[in-house]
Amino acid sequence: MIRYLLGRVAFGALILLTLSMFVFFLFFVAPGDPARMVAGDKATETQLIQIRTNLGLDRPIHEQYLSFLGKAVTGDLGFSYRNQQPVAKLIFNRLPATLSLVVGGVLVWLAVGIPIGIMSARHPGAVRDRLGQGFILIGLSFPTFVLGMMSLYLFYFLPRQSGFMLFPAGGFKPFLPNPAIWAWHLILPWTTLALTTAAVYARLTRGQMLEVMGEDYIRTARAKGLSERKVVWKHGMRATLTPLATQLGADIALLLGGAIVIEQVYGLQGVGALAVQAVANQDRPIIIGVVLLGGLFIVVANIIVDIAYVLLDPRVR
Amino acid sequence: MSTQAAIPVIQRGSLALTLRRLGRDPAIIAALVFIVLVVLFALSAPWISALTGHSAIEQYRDTGLSEMGLPVAPNAEFLFGTDHLGRDVLVRLAYGAQVSLTVGVLAAVVAALIGITVGMVAGYFGGWVDTVLSRAMDLVMSVPFLLCALALVSVFGPSLSLSIGVIVFFSWTTMGRVIRGQMMSLRRQEFVEASRSLGAGPLSIMFIDILPNLSVPIIVYTTMMIPGSIVFEATLSFLGMGIVPPAPSWGGMLADAAGNSLYLVASWLVLIPGLALLFTTLAFNILGDGLRDALDPRGRPVRRKPK
Numbered sequence: 245m246i247r248y249l250l251g252r253v254a255f256g257a258l259i260l261l262t263l264s265m266f267v268f269f270l271f272f273v274a275p276g277d278p279a280r281m282v283a284g285d286k287a288t289e290t291q292l293i294q295i296r297t298n299l300g301l302d303r304p305i306h307e308q309y310l311s312f313l314g315k316a317v318t319g320d321l322g323f324s325y326r327n328q329q330p331v332a333k334l335i336f337n338r339l340p341a342t343l344s345l346v347v348g349g350v351l352v353w354l355a356v357g358i359p360i361g362i363m364s365a366r367h368p369g370a371v372r373d374r375l376g377q378g379f380i381l382i383g384l385s386f387p388t389f390v391l392g393m394m395s396l397y398l399f400y401f402l403p404r405q406s407g408f409m410l411f412p413a414g415g416f417k418p419f420l421p422n423p424a425i426w427a428w429h430l431i432l433p434w435t436t437l438a439l440t441t442a443a444v445y446a447r448l449t450r451g452q453m454l455e456v457m458g459e460d461y462i463r464t465a466r467a468k469g470l471s472e473r474k475v476v477w478k479h480g481m482r483a484t485l486t487p488l489a490t491q492l493g494a495d496i497a498l499l500l501g502g503a504i505v506i507e508q509v510y511g512l513q514g515v516g517a518l519a520v521q522a523v524a525n526q527d528r529p530i531i532i533g534v535v536l537l538g539g540l541f542i543v544v545a546n547i548i549v550d551i552a553y554v555l556l557d558p559r560v561r
Numbered sequence: 562m563s564t565q566a567a568i569p570v571i572q573r574g575s576l577a578l579t580l581r582r583l584g585r586d587p588a589i590i591a592a593l594v595f596i597v598l599v600v601l602f603a604l605s606a607p608w609i610s611a612l613t614g615h616s617a618i619e620q621y622r623d624t625g626l627s628e629m630g631l632p633v634a635p636n637a638e639f640l641f642g643t644d645h646l647g648r649d650v651l652v653r654l655a656y657g658a659q660v661s662l663t664v665g666v667l668a669a670v671v672a673a674l675i676g677i678t679v680g681m682v683a684g685y686f687g688g689w690v691d692t693v694l695s696r697a698m699d700l701v702m703s704v705p706f707l708l709c710a711l712a713l714v715s716v717f718g719p720s721l722s723l724s725i726g727v728i729v730f731f732s733w734t735t736m737g738r739v740i741r742g743q744m745m746s747l748r749r750q751e752f753v754e755a756s757r758s759l760g761a762g763p764l765s766i767m768f769i770d771i772l773p774n775l776s777v778p779i780i781v782y783t784t785m786m787i788p789g790s791i792v793f794e795a796t797l798s799f800l801g802m803g804i805v806p807p808a809p810s811w812g813g814m815l816a817d818a819a820g821n822s823l824y825l826v827a828s829w830l831v832l833i834p835g836l837a838l839l840f841t842t843l844a845f846n847i848l849g850d851g852l853r854d855a856l857d858p859r860g861r862p863v864r865r866k867p868k
Contacts, residue, residue, distance in 0.1 A: 259703055267712050274716040381850070385843035387792045389799050390835040393819060401825040413822070494702070501707030505796060509819065519708065520800060523715040531712050538705030546703070 245554065252550045256543035263539040264316065267532045268309050274528075281325045281526055316536065322529040331533040335515055341416040342514035345506060346499045348430055349437035350492075357442035358488070361449025362476060368454060376446060383443025388502065392436040392509035399432060414510035433510045437502060441495060448491055452484035459483075485556050493549030497542035500534075582855035589851035592844040599841055603662050606655035613640075615649035617656045618807040622647050632827045642829045644817055650833055653809035657834065660810040661841065664721070665791035668728040672790075673783040675729065676736025677775070681767050683737070684744025695741070698734045706731040707796070714802040724803045728793045736782050743778055747771050777856045785849035788842035795838055811838050 271278075279295040280287065287295075296302050300311060315322070321331035364376030396413065403410035411432050419426045456462065457480055465479045466472075504516030511517075515534055522530035573581070583589050602609075610616055626647040627633055635642040641650035683694035710727045717723055747753065748771065756770045797803035798812030799819075806813055811834045817823075818830035 255699070259700065262700060263704065263709075266709070270712060270716055381843065381846055385788060385839060385846050387795055387835075387838055387842070389796065389815065389819075390831070390838055393815065393824060393831045394835060396822075397825060397828060397831065497703055498705060498707075501705050504707055504711075504800065508800060519711055523711050523802070526715060528715070531715055535705065535708045535712055538708040542703050542705065 249547075249550055249554075252546060256546050259542055260536070260539045263535060264313060264532075265309070267535045268312060269305075271528045271532065272305055272308075276526065278325065278528065281528075282328075321533040321536070324530055325527045326525055331529045334518065334530060335533050335537060338513060338515045338518050340418060341512050342500070342503050342507070342516065344416070344419065344426065344430055345433050345437065345503055345512060345514060348427075348434040349441075349506075350496065350499070352434045352438035353442040353445060354492075356438060357445025358449050360442070361446040362453055362480075364446065364450045365453030365457065366476065376450065380443045380447045380450075383440050383446070386440050388436060388440050389505050389509050391440060392433075392506060395432050395436055396509070414512060416512045416514070433506050433512060436509070437506050441502075444491065444495070445488065448487060449484055452487055453480055456480050456483045486553065489549050489552040489556060493545045493552075496545035496548070500538045500541050579855045583851055586851060588847050592847040592851070595840060595844040596848065599658055599837075599844075600662065602655055603658035606652070606659055609655045610652050613638075613649060613652060615639075615652045617652045617809050618648065620646045620648055632823070632830065634827070635829055641833050642827070644814065644830055645820070645823050645827075650814070650829065653814060654811070654833060654837060657809040657811045657814060658837070660721075660804055660808070661791050661794060661838070664725055664728070664794040665787045665845075668725050668732065668790040668794070669783055669786035671725070672729045672733040672786060673736050673779065676733040676782075677740050677779060679733070680737040680740025680742075681744050681771070681775075684741040685748050685763065685767055685771075687745070691741070694737075698737050701731065702734045704731070710797060710802060711800075714797075719797075719802050719805050721804055724794055724797050727797070728790050732786055732789060732793070735786065736779075739778050739782055740775060743775055744771065747774055781849060781853045781856060784845060784852055788845040788849075791838070791842055791845070 277292075278299065278301060279292045282295050282299070283291055300308055303311075312322070319332050321335075323330055324334060360376050360379055364373045364380075367373050399411045400413050412429050414433070415429060417425045417429045453476075457476075462475060462479055465475045470478075500515065503514060504519060506512070507514045507516040508520060515537065519531060519534040521527075522534070583593075606617075615621065621643065624633075624638060624647075626643065632643045632645055632647070633639060639649050639651065641654060644650055644653070679694055679698070683691045706727070710731075713723065713727060748766075753766055753770055756766050761770070794803055795810070795812030795815070798810045799816045801816060804810035804813055806817075814834040815831060815838075818827070818834075824831040
């Protein structure tokens with residue numbers, strides 16, 4: 245059990261290491277002079293040399309990488325080329341918006357996807373199942389940003405034209421002092437992020453449930469007089485939890501990527517928006533920082549899933 | 562002797578049976594018809610351009626923009642209206658369909674080929690080969706792909722070939738895993754043993770004996786990868802990291818619409834490319850599901866009588 249977890253942590257470290265090498269060497273071989281990006285077009289040759297020495301750009305690549313890695317471990321990700329602010333701080337300032345979006349999104353998609361899957365599986369072939377399957381197909385096919393733009397049109401613009409404010413156009417408001425305002429601004433982004441992913445969970449739950457509900461122990465549970473609700477939620481759900489946890493881990497790992505699109509549509513100043521701006525500005529330290537943060541998401545998600553496995557499935561222990 | 566003619570017995574091949582099963586579901590027929598229409602639409606882009614007299618990138622500032630410089634709604638001259646620069650949305654949609662379909666199909670096929678090769682090698686040889694390849698697949702699957710695409714684009718600049726490359730690199734693993742799993746069970750079958758005892762080498766066994774048995778998952782999963790690739794390309798273009806403007810692409814058209822929230826006053830700018838994108842991916846998903854059920858009747862969920 246300990247060995248299993250240690251192995252998973254090692255794999256997480258491997259992911260982070262691979263990612264950091266990938267971005268670091270990518271930018272090393274990339275065209276363009278970083279010193280010029282820092283100093284701007286008017287810089288003199290002496291200034292450029294000075295900057296190269298300061299940034300350590302004149303040292304061999306493996307030394308640069310190791311010194312970068314050593315600092316990164318302590319949370320020092322260098323400075324933005326554009327405004328010389330520490331990258332870690334820039335990212336940290338953007339975290340509340342992204343985390344609010346992502347955590348709420350996960351809760352909504354679980355709360356929507358799992359019940360739809362169960363409803364669909366309990367009435368195979370019936371109208372409710374057909375509706376559930378329709379939801380699954382449309383959800384899987386809907387590109388997130390199209391859904392986002394259409395919801396903005398329907399739930400922000402049309403009501404506003406008729407004179408009242410149903411939902412705001414976007415933007416992020418901090419949780420404090422008024423959580424209601426915070427949530428009000430996030431409802432559309434949450435649903436947009438959640439609906440497309442909820443379809444995946446609905447399909448997974450439906451498939452698992454269909455399989456499990458034919459098992460003997462379900463018949464036993466029914467025979468001993470449990471209510472159908474208890475049979476489904478207590479005995480049926482138990483078996484679907486492990487594959488759901490696997491899926492959840494994979495999705496949490498990729499959430500930061502998904503957040504980029506939503507932040508773009510709703511104008512949320514989160515980490516994803518920071519990355520898109522950094523690409524436009526060629527601000528490489530920020531891109532490296534965000535990619536590493538994405539890697540960290542993955543490692544954390546993996547560890548959460550592994551712990552969940554141990555809790556859910558006694559055979560792993 | 563009976564005078565009635567005997568009912569003729571028709572022997573149907575698996576292809577005919579599959580087509581019959583596909584044809585039974587109206588949703589699949591609709592999806593197929595839609596896909597054919599989109600392909601025809603994409604192919605006729607030059608013709609549409611000639612017919613309307615509008616090119617995909619020219620800006621019709623006199624007729625395509627209102628006095629206030631706003632795009633004009635669908636009318637007789639511009640069937641689908643114009644965009645913020647006074648360009649014809651219909652013509653751009655047709656050329657954008659070319660991009661979406663080309664990228665979607667090409668990326669899915671290339672990714673499928675890589676996935677099949679890696680999956681077959683990993684599954685057939687097992688042992689350390691399998692361990693290395695499976696770990697590599699795990700690694701690719703757990704990379705934040707949109708972020709890495711971002712990093713790559715910031716270095717090499719956006720382009721069509723880079724988009725395809727990124728999509729392929731991050732989508733071959735699904736196929737790889739499926740094929741690996743199938744291979745693991747197929748390689749233990751008797752027909753493989755028979756072939757081996759006749760002196761066949763690994764390559765011959767893999768490609769001549771086993772590959773035909775993998776045609777069902779290959780067809781189904783390649784079809785299912787197409788909508789994913791189309792959305793991936795559109796997302797990259799939407800973020801300004803895919804097709805380089807002014808060349809039209811559906812994602813790029815949506816990005817233009819999103820800029821300055823223009824689509825709120827010109828809803829056709831989001832509705833037309835957005836619905837085109839949605840219905841295309843939906844059609845491919847329905848077709849993929851249908852193919853899976855038709856090719857592999859065993860995989861169908863058992864219908865039990867409702868209580």
